[in-house]
Amino acid sequence: MTRLLRRLLLLALGLYLFLPILASLAYSVATSWTALLPEGYTLKHWANLLENQRFWLSLGRTALLSFSVVALSIFFLVPTLFVVRMYYPKVAGVLEFLTLWPFVFPGVILAVGLISLYSGPPLQLAQTPFLLIAAVTVISLPYAYRAVDNAFAAADIKTLAEAARSLGADDAKTLAWVILPTVLPGVLSGGVLAFSAAFGEFALTQLLIGTLWETLPVYQVQLARTDGNGSAAITVLSFLAAWGLGFWALSLRKDAKVSVI
Amino acid sequence: MSLGLRWASVGIALLFVFFLLLFEVLPGLLLVRVFWNEGQLSLASWAEATRPLFQRALRNSFELAFISALQGAVLGTLTAWALWSSANPLVKRFTTGLSAVAANFAGPPLAFAFIVLLGGNGFFNLILKGLGLPTVDIYSKEGLYWVYLYFQWPLMTVLMLPAFGAIQREWLEAARSLGSSQWGFWWRVGIPVLLPSILGSYILLFANAFGAYATVYALTQGQRNLLPLQIGFQVGGDISYNPVLASTLALMMALVLALSLVLYRLSRRWAAQMEGA
Numbered sequence: 001m002t003r004l005l006r007r008l009l010l011l012a013l014g015l016y017l018f019l020p021i022l023a024s025l026a027y028s029v030a031t032s033w034t035a036l037l038p039e040g041y042t043l044k045h046w047a048n049l050l051e052n053q054r055f056w057l058s059l060g061r062t063a064l065l066s067f068s069v070v071a072l073s074i075f076f077l078v079p080t081l082f083v084v085r086m087y088y089p090k091v092a093g094v095l096e097f098l099t100l101w102p103f104v105f106p107g108v109i110l111a112v113g114l115i116s117l118y119s120g121p122p123l124q125l126a127q128t129p130f131l132l133i134a135a136v137t138v139i140s141l142p143y144a145y146r147a148v149d150n151a152f153a154a155a156d157i158k159t160l161a162e163a164a165r166s167l168g169a170d171d172a173k174t175l176a177w178v179i180l181p182t183v184l185p186g187v188l189s190g191g192v193l194a195f196s197a198a199f200g201e202f203a204l205t206q207l208l209i210g211t212l213w214e215t216l217p218v219y220q221v222q223l224a225r226t227d228g229n230g231s232a233a234i235t236v237l238s239f240l241a242a243w244g245l246g247f248w249a250l251s252l253r254k255d256a257k258v259s260v261i
Numbered sequence: 262m263s264l265g266l267r268w269a270s271v272g273i274a275l276l277f278v279f280f281l282l283l284f285e286v287l288p289g290l291l292l293v294r295v296f297w298n299e300g301q302l303s304l305a306s307w308a309e310a311t312r313p314l315f316q317r318a319l320r321n322s323f324e325l326a327f328i329s330a331l332q333g334a335v336l337g338t339l340t341a342w343a344l345w346s347s348a349n350p351l352v353k354r355f356t357t358g359l360s361a362v363a364a365n366f367a368g369p370p371l372a373f374a375f376i377v378l379l380g381g382n383g384f385f386n387l388i389l390k391g392l393g394l395p396t397v398d399i400y401s402k403e404g405l406y407w408v409y410l411y412f413q414w415p416l417m418t419v420l421m422l423p424a425f426g427a428i429q430r431e432w433l434e435a436a437r438s439l440g441s442s443q444w445g446f447w448w449r450v451g452i453p454v455l456l457p458s459i460l461g462s463y464i465l466l467f468a469n470a471f472g473a474y475a476t477v478y479a480l481t482q483g484q485r486n487l488l489p490l491q492i493g494f495q496v497g498g499d500i501s502y503n504p505v506l507a508s509t510l511a512l513m514m515a516l517v518l519a520l521s522l523v524l525y526r527l528s529r530r531w532a533a534q535m536e537g538a
Contacts, residue, residue: 002346002443005343006343006346006347009336009339009340009343010340010343010344010347010352010356012336013336013340013356013360013414013415013418014356014359016410016411016414017359017360017363017411017415019378020371020374020375020377020378020411021374023374023377023378023383023384024370024373024374024377026377026384027377033382033384034382035387036384036387036388036391075273076273076276076277076280077277079269079270079273079274080270080273080274080277082270083267083270083271083274084274086267087267098278098281098285098286100522101281101285101286101289102285103468103518103522104289104515104518104519104522105285105288105289105515105518106472106474106518107474107475108472108474108489108492108493108511108514109289109292109492109511109514109515110285110288110289111493111496111497112288112292112492112495112496112504112507112508112511113287113288113289113290113291113292113508113511114284114288115496115504116288116291116504116508117287117288117291123283131284134280134283134284135284137284138281138284138285141285171266172266175266196365197365200366200367200368200370200475201368202368202369202474202475202478202479203474203475203478203489203493206475206478206493206497207493207496207497210497217368217369217370217475217479220369220370220373220479221369221478221479221482224369224373224479228373228376228377231373232373232374232377234370234373235369235370235373235374235377238369238370239366239370239374242362242365242366242370243362243366246358246361246362246365247358247362250358250361250362
């Protein structure tokens with residue numbers, strides 16, 4: 001009885017998570033689909049999508065946005081957490097408070113404030129990709145912060161630095177050969193999570209810049225109005241990206257924590 | 262550490278704080294401007310934001326979050342139990358990983374995937390029709406629950422796993438050998454130990470659904486009276502640009518989310534006490 005219930009639950013969850021993707025995959029290669037199974041199969045929809053310049057442009061913008069967010073996150077987080085863990089542990093609370101902020105002010109709310117702040121001088125950033133990159137960096141911060149912070153916490157860099165110094169390494173060597181390699185998997189994991197969050201970001205993109213600078217999810221919403229099969233192909237690609245990145249990030253760390261607060 | 266490395270890092274850290282002030286803290290704090298009108302303290306914007314239309318949006322969002330979190334919490338807690346009692350480490354690892362990834366998946370791709378399954382000619386609806394059962398309307402209120410369950414269920418599963426980890430199997434065996442039934446054990450020991458975590462995780466699921474924008478926007482082209490969509494509509498639409506109204510509605514939403522965060526933190530503290538007891 002217990003075993004049956006256990007199997008049923010896990011099977012149900014598995015089906016629930018996989019069926020939407022399989023259905024989208026089938027729809028993206030179906031000629032027409034009005035009976036239980038598609039009438040025939042074709043690669044036409046994929047070919048159309050891959051020949052479509054708008055698709056490649058939006059994918060390129062999404063990639064640019066995601067890479068910028070990762071670069072910015074790592075540039076800020078690694079030195080900051082290094083210095084806080086090493087010299088100013090008392091500041092850690094303030095930093096954590098700042099990374100919880102997006103929980104209370106998610107994308108929709110952040111967009112309201114940003115549009116008001118940057119629609120006029122002195123900083124007229126509204127409707128530019130720069131503002132979008134900054135905003136998406138803020139929204140994906142909790143994920144990146146948690147991963148990088150865990151890496152520094154597990155590494156106990158103070159002890160590492162002392163050990164390296166007692167063996168005669170100078171500071172640059174200690175940082176380059178001892179501390180950075182130790183925290184690298186965690187930093188990479190945080191970077192991959194931030195990339196994934198930026199890749200799928202929709203609310204901020206739609207409200208801050210919309211169709212002026214179409215990213216993949218925004219383009220998909222436009223495309224779905226006229227071409228359901230093409231939109232299904234984008235769904236499959238998005239799933240592959242999210243799952244691939246997600247499992248990669250998980251493989252870089254020991255725990256599978258999803259909660260960022 | 263040499264002064265150079267240390268101060269370069271401090272410099273970047275200060276730059277980071279400045280960046281957060283500009284793009285995170287200030288846009289959030291700006292919301293309180295709704296209490297001012299031409300330099301005077303005023304509640305005029307609240308009168309506007311509490312019109313019946315927006316009251317309904319708040320109620321709808323609340324109902325959606327409450328019910329979708331409840332569905333996810335029940336299924337997720339049971340699934341976490343199934344994983345806890347499963348002896349197969351491979352199943353455990355795979356399901357945990359899958360859940361962790363799926364919990365963060367939302368937005369247009371998810372909405373359109375469900376339209377393929379549960380739309381007018383969706384695969385599932387064809388099966389239901391064939392069996393003579395009532396079909397699901399993905400664009401209805403209930404339809405949205407089906408979509409939200411996609412991230413709520415795995416999210417609850419992953420959130421509950423550590424809590425189940427605190428329950429030793431030996432306890433169950435000890436209780437059984439002392440003559441307690443399995444139900445008796447869960448009723449007297451298991452559930453009391455899990456309760457703070459269940460509540461805390463439920464609150465996270467609630468906030469998750471309450472603030473969700475992308476999925477429901479893609480599903481309904483924004484045609485649904487929910488608080489996040491109304492906020493977006495006030496700043497994103499070319500038709501209506503009303504930043505003060507948007508800020509007031511956003512402040513309402515932020516208050517609900519802030520309260521959720523406080524309750525979550527309290528439940529964490531309570532959970533730590535329970536596990537330490």
